[in-house]
Amino acid sequence: MFEKILIANRGEVALRVQRTCREMGVQTVMVYSEADVNAKYLRLADEAVCIGPPPAAESYLNIAAIVAAAEITEAEAIHPGYGFLSENADFAERVEKSGFVFIGPDPETIRMMGDKLAAKRAMQKTGLKMIPGSEQPLPADAAQAAEEAAKTGFPLVVKAAAGGGGRGMRVVHTDAVLANVISVLRREAQAAFGDSSLYAEKYLDNPRHIEVQILSDGKNAVHLGTRDCSLQRRHQKVLEEAPAPGLPRKREEGICEACVAACKKTGYKGAGTFEFLYDGERFYFIEMNARLQVEHPVTEMITGVDVVAEQIKIAASRRLDLKQKEIRFFGAAMECRINAEDPATFVPSPGLIRQYHAPGGNGVRVDSHAYGGYEVPPYYDSLLAKLVAYGEDRKQARARMQSALREYVIDGIATNLPLHARLLADAAFAQGGVGIRYLESKIKEGFAAPGAAV
Ligand code: ADP
Numbered sequence: 096m097f098e099k100i101l102i103a104n105r106g107e108v109a110l111r112v113q114r115t116c117r118e119m120g121v122q123t124v125m126v127y128s129e130a131d132v133n134a135k136y137l138r139l140a141d142e143a144v145c146i147g148p149p150p151a152a153e154s155y156l157n158i159a160a161i162v163a164a165a166e167i168t169e170a171e172a173i174h175p176g177y178g179f180l181s182e183n184a185d186f187a188e189r190v191e192k193s194g195f196v197f198i199g200p201d202p203e204t205i206r207m208m209g210d211k212l213a214a215k216r217a218m219q220k221t222g223l224k225m226i227p228g229s230e231q232p233l234p235a236d237a238a239q240a241a242e243e244a245a246k247t248g249f250p251l252v253v254k255a256a257a258g259g260g261g262r263g264m265r266v267v268h269t270d271a272v273l274a275n276v277i278s279v280l281r282r283e284a285q286a287a288f289g290d291s292s293l294y295a296e297k298y299l300d301n302p303r304h305i306e307v308q309i310l311s312d313g314k315n316a317v318h319l320g321t322r323d324c325s326l327q328r329r330h331q332k333v334l335e336e337a338p339a340p341g342l343p344r345k346r347e348e349g350i351c352e353a354c355v356a357a358c359k360k361t362g363y364k365g366a367g368t369f370e371f372l373y374d375g376e377r378f379y380f381i382e383m384n385a386r387l388q389v390e391h392p393v394t395e396m397i398t399g400v401d402v403v404a405e406q407i408k409i410a411a412s413r414r415l416d417l418k419q420k421e422i423r424f425f426g427a428a429m430e431c432r433i434n435a436e437d438p439a440t441f442v443p444s445p446g447l448i449r450q451y452h453a454p455g456g457n458g459v460r461v462d463s464h465a466y467g468g469y470e471v472p473p474y475y476d477s478l479l480a481k482l483v484a485y486g487e488d489r490k491q492a493r494a495r496m497q498s499a500l501r502e503y504v505i506d507g508i509a510t511n512l513p514l515h516a517r518l519l520a521d522a523a524f525a526q527g528g529v530g531i532r533y534l535e536s537k538i539k540e541g542f543a544a545p546g547a548a549v
Pocket of ligand 1: 226252258259260261262296297298299300304327330331370372381382531
């Protein structure tokens with residue numbers, strides 16, 4: 096096992112990884128930007144190293160500074176968390192070449208999964224079903240690209256092969272605007288991801304987003320069941336749960352086993368998530384995330400498995416100790432992403448948290464770096480906390496989440512707590528199994544407006 100791990104991230108996930116390291120008796124090195132110098136979790140770590148000024152490009156994305164921090168602190172391995180450099184193959188390569196262990200898949204795998212079209216091709220070979228669409232990147236010429244994309248049929252979605260985090264995709268309903276949308280998206284993709292390749296895919300009407308968490312060492316693999324992440328706004332997840340409610344048992348087992356088989360066939364190493372759109376009949380693969388995901392705690396709550404500990408163990412020994420038959424599934428869990436943003440306009444709301452009181456009680460877990468007196472910096476993602484509730488069934492998890500939301504006090508800045516409270520009280524949500532468009536349709540009806548009844 097490693098003696099010392101450097102955590103190349105910030106905020107809640109930096110603290111999350113730090114907690115598991117401490118539990119495993121591993122020392123931690125935190126890196127931080129000048130904007131995070133006062134964050135409390137830095138003081139909980141064994142060492143902390145400043146890696147640059149506030150903008151992420153100069154700090155949390157600064158590969159040379161992070162590797163130098165590992166060198167001066169003599170860390171043995173680097174955990175990238177999620178976001179920032181977690182899916183950057185060049186970073187993983189540089190880490191390994193500098194003599195450290197990258198806690199995640201090998202650089203070639205990261206590179207392939209980062210190109211969604213290449214990932215689709217690879218996964219198709221393992222037998223997973225794909226959404227119909229382009230097999231090759233769209234041609235560079237906009238008119239030709241439009242002609243090629245239109246073969247998919249309307250509505251369709253044009254996606255940047257290197258896109259992520261809900262960015263780099265556009266839904267197109269008619270031929271008239273297609274060439275234009277392709278040109279705009281190509282420029283955006285080049286600017287945002289440094290890669291302008293695009294592909295087209297059939298746009299499914301209102302499917303559910305269902306994903307499978309796996310752990311794999313290249314030879315052996317296990318799954319930790321399903322999650323439902325259909326509650327989204329602008330293709331970004333807002334609330335997630337495990338297991339995906341109401342799935343026919345056979346179908347759920349089938350897709351989980353198919354993911355395990357795909358890991359073995361591709362020799363995947365590390366923790367990962369297969370993402371699917373589910374139309375009530377079939378699971379269509381959309382992408383694989385070759386890293387820890389924001390929503391992993393709901394899986395931890397229903398299995399008792401610490402996903403971060405497993406990542407670290409796989410990286411240290413290159414072996415997975417878990418056996419599928421030893422993994423048990425209990426109850427249900429939900430996670431609300433608490434963001435520092437206006438609940439009606441969704442505009443980020445950085446600033447000083449004056450009062451902070453986190454909820455508690457049986458089955459309630461709060462993963463957050465926030466506290467009273469913490470200043471939310473304006474430079475990064477607005478995720479402030481993940482509020483997780485577990486219950487012996489979905490009904491109990493939901494009741495506990497409602498109670499926890501009522502207890503949660505975050506004063507001084509705006510948060511989306513009221514949006515979550517309304518969502519939890521919604522009849523269709525209570526029923527379970529809504530599609531990916533549901534939340535946006537409710538927001539259009541005024542769900543998030545100030546004063547809407549809870
Ligand atoms: P990202 O990497 O940005 O998360 P994904 O490919 O995982 O992008 O898609 C994110 C979300 O976008 C999905 O959960 C779904 O809501 C929506 N989406 C993506 N592809 C399609 C599609 N073909 N049809 C309908 N919705 C889609």
